[in-house]
Amino acid sequence: MKETTIAAISTAQGAGGIGIIRISGDKAIEIADKVFVSFTGVKLNELSGYHGAYGKIVFEDEIIDECVAFVFRNPKSFTGEDVVELCCHGGVLVTKLVLRAVLASGATPAGAGEFTKRAFLNGKMNLSEAESIMNLISAQSKNALKAANEVRQGAVSKKIYELCERLENTAAHLSAWADFPEEDIPEVSEDALRNTLYTTEKELSELIKNYDAGKAITQGVPTAILGKPNVGKSTLMNLLSGFDKSIVTDIPGTTRDVVEETVVLGDIILRLSDTAGIRETDNIVEKIGVDKAKEKIDESQLLLVVFDSSIPLDDEDRLIVENIRDTAAIAVINKSDLESKIDIEYIENNFKFVVYISAKQGIGKDELVSAVSKATGTEEFSASAVLLAGERQKAAAEDALNSVKSAIDALEMGFSLDAVTIDLENSLQKLYELVGKNVSEEIVDKVFHNFCVGK
Ligand code: GDP
Numbered sequence: 001m002k003e004t005t006i007a008a009i010s011t012a013q014g015a016g017g018i019g020i021i022r023i024s025g026d027k028a029i030e031i032a033d034k035v036f037v038s039f040t041g042v043k044l045n046e047l048s049g050y051h052g053a054y055g056k057i058v059f060e061d062e063i064i065d066e067c068v069a070f071v072f073r074n075p076k077s078f079t080g081e082d083v084v085e086l087c088c089h090g091g092v093l094v095t096k097l098v099l100r101a102v103l104a105s106g107a108t109p110a111g112a113g114e115f116t117k118r119a120f121l122n123g124k125m126n127l128s129e130a131e132s133i134m135n136l137i138s139a140q141s142k143n144a145l146k147a148a149n150e151v152r153q154g155a156v157s158k159k160i161y162e163l164c165e166r167l168e169n170t171a172a173h174l175s176a177w178a179d180f181p182e183e184d185i186p187e188v189s190e191d192a193l194r195n196t197l198y199t200t201e202k203e204l205s206e207l208i209k210n211y212d213a214g215k216a217i218t219q220g221v222p223t224a225i226l227g228k229p230n231v232g233k234s235t236l237m238n239l240l241s242g243f244d245k246s247i248v249t250d251i252p253g254t255t256r257d258v259v260e261e262t263v264v265l266g267d268i269i270l271r272l273s274d275t276a277g278i279r280e281t282d283n284i285v286e287k288i289g290v291d292k293a294k295e296k297i298d299e300s301q302l303l304l305v306v307f308d309s310s311i312p313l314d315d316e317d318r319l320i321v322e323n324i325r326d327t328a329a330i331a332v333i334n335k336s337d338l339e340s341k342i343d344i345e346y347i348e349n350n351f352k353f354v355v356y357i358s359a360k361q362g363i364g365k366d367e368l369v370s371a372v373s374k375a376t377g378t379e380e381f382s383a384s385a386v387l388l389a390g391e392r393q394k395a396a397a398e399d400a401l402n403s404v405k406s407a408i409d410a411l412e413m414g415f416s417l418d419a420v421t422i423d424l425e426n427s428l429q430k431l432y433e434l435v436g437k438n439v440s441e442e443i444v445d446k447v448f449h450n451f452c453v454g455k
Contacts, residue, residue: 007107016090032084049073059101080122113448127436213381220269227306232334235359310338396434403427
């Protein structure tokens with residue numbers, strides 16, 4: 001494939017010890033030779049792959065920086081093309097000037113994720129491995145890093161190819177039997193077919209479930225603390241904040257200017273939005289209205305609904321409970337150090353998880369941690385299990401699962417085996433898509449668009 005030669009600053013934009021300008025494409029070495037002058041006089045095009053030279057970057061007769069240039073020769077490079085990496089000093093201006101010199105010498109600015117996209121297109125990695133690189137870069141916890149590295153090493157593809165192989169064998173057998181009746185191909189046993197379908201259904205469901213739990217662990221669970229005034233929301237918030245470590249983050253790019261507070265509870269990160277709202281306006285139902293409260297409930301994946309156990313329930317408590325619907329919720333019965341006057345039966349009828357705490361005295365934290373890990377499904381999370389890398393993979397796995405389920409329905413309802421075969425093939429198509437086999441250009445572009453420039 002003849003493509004343009006691209007270049008970008010591949011290290012983070014900021015002052016650092018080293019800044020790397022990466023050039024990839026047919027003309028990478030030729031272009032680098034135009035801006036790089038080695039101290040020994042050697043030209044980069046005289047070097048074999050995996051070799052480097054020390055020198056300076058000169059552009060329009062001015063020395064920009066000293067630098068080490070590394071040469072990687074096609075196909076033994078990250079992208080599979082000729083690559084030169086210019087390692088200069090890590091200043092923002094220095095790296096920009098070096099990049100400018102490289103672009104002026106014939107390179108084109110790399111698009112988002114274009115290096116990794118080329119690596120994928122040149123067969124250096126499959127799509128799920130490419131996606132894992134993105135996760136690797138953005139990993140914020142050890143578990144996230146471990147999962148990303150596993151995907152990179154092909155754990156997801158291996159698992160998916162295993163599932164594919166099983167479905168392929170069955171689909172091939174089914175079609176052969178249907179298409180060549182005169183060939184005396186043994187009939188597909190319904191038991192074997194059932195076994196394939198149910199096993200695949202189970203394994204795909206587990207992959208998806210583990211992804212959701214993993215996401216809660218690696219990215220955090222959007223959580224809201226609800227409750228009428230004075231039940232102890234702020235006190236609980238303080239308890240949680242001081243619990244392990246608390247990081248206050250401004251998340252840019254959110255539509256509203258919400259400040260998120262992140263608390264780490266056991267293995268799970270809770271992302272508490274709008275905690276300023278809790279502290280200042282006290283009662284969201286009264287002050288900002290039921291609609292806003294509903295919106296907040298809808299935006300959350302977990303609700304901590306706080307009650308004051310020392311007073312009877314009232315309409316305000318019930319109004320909140322009635323609006324929770326399907327969101328995972330934990331009833332947090334606070335002030336359990338005081339005499340109980342609350343209608344606990346009502347609470348138990350409305351919540352799957354009920355925890356007694358005294359936020360003020362710091363009692364009941366462990367129970368809360370345990371309820372949170374149950375309510376978010378993270379209790380069963382297995383860090384050593386295969387973890388899908390990202391929403392695109394999850395969506396493909398879900399589509400594949402739905403097709404397997406419809407194959408099961410077709411089989412159980414006694415439809416022709418043709419119907420089952422069609423569903424099996426649909427499922428296979430989705431699994432191929434997951435690992436990037438037979439994917440459309442549109443999907444490939446979407447994946448790499450999420451990368452940053454330089455990657
Ligand atoms: P919020 O309006 O829901 O944020 O409630 P606050 O956290 O401001 O607490 C209201 C009052 O309840 C304060 O006086 C707290 O000290 C008190 N409080 C909070 N938690 C407890 C608790 O566990 N036990 C007791 N006895 N009092 C508590």
